[in-house]
Amino acid sequence: MSINSLYHKTSVRLDEEQSCINLAKKDPAFFGPLYKEYHEQIFRYIYQRMDDEELAFDVTSQVFMKALNNIHKYEFRGVPFSSWLYRIAKSELYQAFRDKKAERMVNVDTINLINVAEELEEDFSEANKVLIYKCLSLLKEKDIQLIEMRFFEKRNFKEIGEILNMTENNAKVKTFRAIEKLKQQFANKQTRL
Amino acid sequence: MKKLKINLDRPYLNSEKIESKQNFNEVLNGSEKLKKPIWKKPWFYGPIGVASILFLITIGVDKEISNSNINLNDKTITLNNQNTLPEDTKCIHKPLENLEYKFQTFSINTELKQIIKLSSGTEITIPQGSLNSNSSEKIEIKIREFETKIESFIAGIPMDYKENFSFESAGMIEIRGTRDGEEVVISPSKPLKISMVLSKNPRNFYFWKLDESKKEWSNYPSKFKKVEAHLVENSELPTYTKIEKQLNGTQNLLKENNRKIQELVEPNLISYNLPVKENQHFDLDFNTKEFPELERFKGMEFEVISDKVAYDKSFTKKTWSSVELIKENDNYFAVFSSKEDKFKIAVRPVLNGKGKDLAELEFSKSYEFYNKTKNELENELKSLTIKLNLQQLKYNEILKVIDQGYMNGVDNKINSSQISVKENFKVEFTISTFGVYNCDKQISYPRPIDNEIIFRYNNLNPVEIIRAFVFDEKNDTRYSFGAIKSHRISDLGCFDEHVNTLLVIDREGRLGYVLNFNSSKINNGILKINLLDKKDQKLEILAKLIQKTSIES
Known part of the structure; x- marks a missing residue:
């Protein structure tokens, strides 16, 4: 499975980003480049988890407003700026679910289901596709979000850990366990058939 | 669940x-x-x-108590501010009286939709009836586009943002419309559309309009656009493939030149049958019937071929009873004989007398030609090497831009061979008022140099500087000191690790410069300045001054 390279940045780019953050701390007008840089990533993260496009744009704006208001608190301590934004996005997203403005939705492409089938060591037949689809819907939120990040958004474990505030190893172990649960569900469904 | x-x-x-x-x-x-x-x-x-x-209350009380101190400080500020221009100075204020960055002027027929295309590729669309005018009245549109730091400097465009930032520009345009010298009004319902070509990737750049009354830049709505790859390929600008072809061409020329130099044969005396001074010569009688090929060497001599074999040079001092010329494998030998001894030595026939004079003339002509050709080839080699290095630099620069583009995820679809450095991006915007529009990025000002600086010309006369400009090549920006709303001369500073050129204007209006300016140029608080003659105060010369710094560095 290929991993999304968006996350990787050279040290030069990280330095540039840090100077941009420092400027934005003094003058909000300098937050613009960061907004431009991360707007699409954050929107896709939010829109991946809901179905209302307009609301996804609103929540994205809300994320950047919060980020701008709290930028003075951000300091680079190993967690990249993008992960900090994702944490705010996660919090805003779940707030939207709690306020019943939006409903939690998992958006999957067939190609992503192929990746999951490979992980389950199963053929990607039409029947298995339906089964995986059903099994995914039975997973708990904490498990589906790991599978979503790893297999649908193709994030590496380091980034998953940073977004979910856990270590890289922990993210790896928990994703493995989520896959195990999916396998279990899949096996159960197969036996019933 | x-x-x-x-x-x-x-x-x-x-x-x-x-x-x-x-x-x-x-x-x-x-x-x-x-x-x-x-x-x-x-x-x-x-x-x-x-x-x-x-704490705040305490400060408030303190402030009232120490009012006299504030007055003292005010005095100091006034003194330092003497360097700056008066507040009523126009926003666009030429720093050098004798230099102007000229406008391009276009006469407009307001009854029709008009499109002005500039050589840079920038387009200005003037909708029909957007400039109110009777058909008899002629409207002139004056435009100047700024591509370099020097152009905006000469025009006097302020490039400062807020208190501590200067602008790095990716493209700037000034557009004015006049009727009989008076500025015309653009109809708000029919704004002019401008599509401006940018010299840089506008990532992290913003779009601004110069508010000439407030003397500051404000954000202006615009849309950045990537120019499609085929447009770039069709442009006249050097592209990756063109530069690559040029580079290969130069490399081939260089190879060819090297081959010619190696193949160039230096004429030698032997091939012209001329004697080599250092060798021994002697006359020798022989039968011309036996050696008919030697008949053409009239009044000839024989020369000992001594370059390969060591031999006893005293043989000419000995008495020989006979000397005989023999030929073995196309080589001539002289065989000296006496009762006791026999001596054989390789010889070659050499010209003497008239034949020698003619051959010498031919030889010197040939040698002259050889020298001329050799010099030409060597000079060509030098210039080709310089050309190759420059092309290589340009090529590397383009590769860097392409890499940067990929790294930033600009567009993976664009074929690298179709990317040109200059015309990758455009900005589109509409205007309802004439003025200066700019695509810029904010750059922090450098910290002031710690010590006080005394400016002196090379003749050691101290000089009072009223305005100073640091042109920073790395940040591609200009820091102004002593200009409107800008920093004071005493705040002069630069980034030492960057390539900088300092331009200064003194109280008398003279222009001075310091190449490769940084704090190490200040010795014991003194900064030596080179004076630039008034006749040399031209756009090209100023541009070269800045360019020279970057090349030398």
Whole structure:
């Protein structure tokens, strides 16, 4: 499975980003480049988890407003700026679910289901596709979000850990366990058939 | 257990649509609204809040008590401010009286839609009736586009933003419309459309308009556009492939030149049957019937071939009873014989007398030709090597730009061979008022140099500098000191690790410069300045001064 390279940045780019953050701390007008840089990533993260496009744009704006208001608190301590934004996005997203403005939705492409089938060591037949689809819907939120990040958004474990505030190893172990649960569900469904 | 809703194969939302929804102003305004007033924050009621209020009250009391001190400080500020221009100076103020960055002027027929195309590729569309005028009245549109730091400097465009930033520009245009010298008004319902070619990737750049009354730049709505690859390929600008071809061509020329130099044969005396001075010569009688090929060497001599074999040079001092010329494998030998001894030595026939004079003339002509050709080839080799190095630099620069483009995810679809450095991006905007529009990035000012500086010309006369400009090649910007709303001369500074050129104007209006300016150029508080003659104060010379610095560095 290929991993999304968006996350990787050279040290030069990280330095540039840090100077941009420092400027934005003094003058909000300098937050613009960061907004431009991360707007699409954050929107896709939010829109991946809901179905209302307009609301996804609103929540994205809300994320950047919060980020701008709290930028003075951000300091680079190993967690990249993008992960900090994702944490705010996660919090805003779940707030939207709690306020019943939006409903939690998992958006999957067939190609992503192929990746999951490979992980389950199963053929990607039409029947298995339906089964995986059903099994995914039975997973708990904490498990589906790991599978979503790893297999649908193709994030590496380091980034998953940073977004979910856990270590890289922990993210790896928990994703493995989520896959195990999916396998279990899949096996159960197969036996019933 | 509640089932999660799963959506399969939802249509993909493209990046353009997401980008079109970006609205930074909304975020800026929204964030202001989100902020809680200070008295609603929890810390306000805690010990820190109480302590802060007490502190502020104390400062307030202090301020009133020490009013006299403030007056003293004010005096100091006034003194330092003497360097700056008066407040009523126009926003666009030429720093050098004798230099002007000229406008291009276009006469416009307002009854028709008109499109002005500039050589840079920038287009200005003037809709029909957007400039109110009777048909008899002639409207002139004056435009100047700024591509370099020197152009905006000469024009006197302020490039400062807020207190501590200067602008790095990716493209700037000034557009004016006049009728009989008076500025005309653009109809708000029919604004002019401008599509300006940018010299840089506008990532992290913003678009601004110069507010000439407030003497400051303000954000202006615009849309950045990537120029399609085929447009770039069709442009006259050097592209990656063109440079690559040029580079290969130069490399081939260099190879050819090297081959010619290696193949060039230096004429030698032997091939012209001329004697070599250092060798021994002697006459020898022989039968011309036996050696008919030697008949043409009239009045000839024989020369000992001594370059390969060591021999006893005293043989000419001995008495020989006979000397005989023999030929073995096309080589001649002289065989000296006496009763006791026999001596054989390799010889060659050499010209003497008239034949020798003619051959010498031919030889010197040939040698002259050889020298000339050799010099030409060597000079060509030098210039080709320089050309190759420059092309290599340009090539590397383009590769860097392409790499940067890929790294930033600009567009993976563009074929690298079709990317040109200059015409990759455009900015589109509409205007309802004439003025200066700019695509810029904010760059922090450098820290002032710690010590006080005394400026001196090379003849050691101290000089009073009223304005100073640091041109920073790395940041591609200009820092101004002593200009409107800008830093004072005493704040002069630069980034030492960058390539900088300092231009200064003294009280008498003379222009001076310091190449490769940095704090190490100040010795014991003295900065030596080179004076630039008034006749040399030209756009090209000033541009070269800055370019020279970057080349030398």
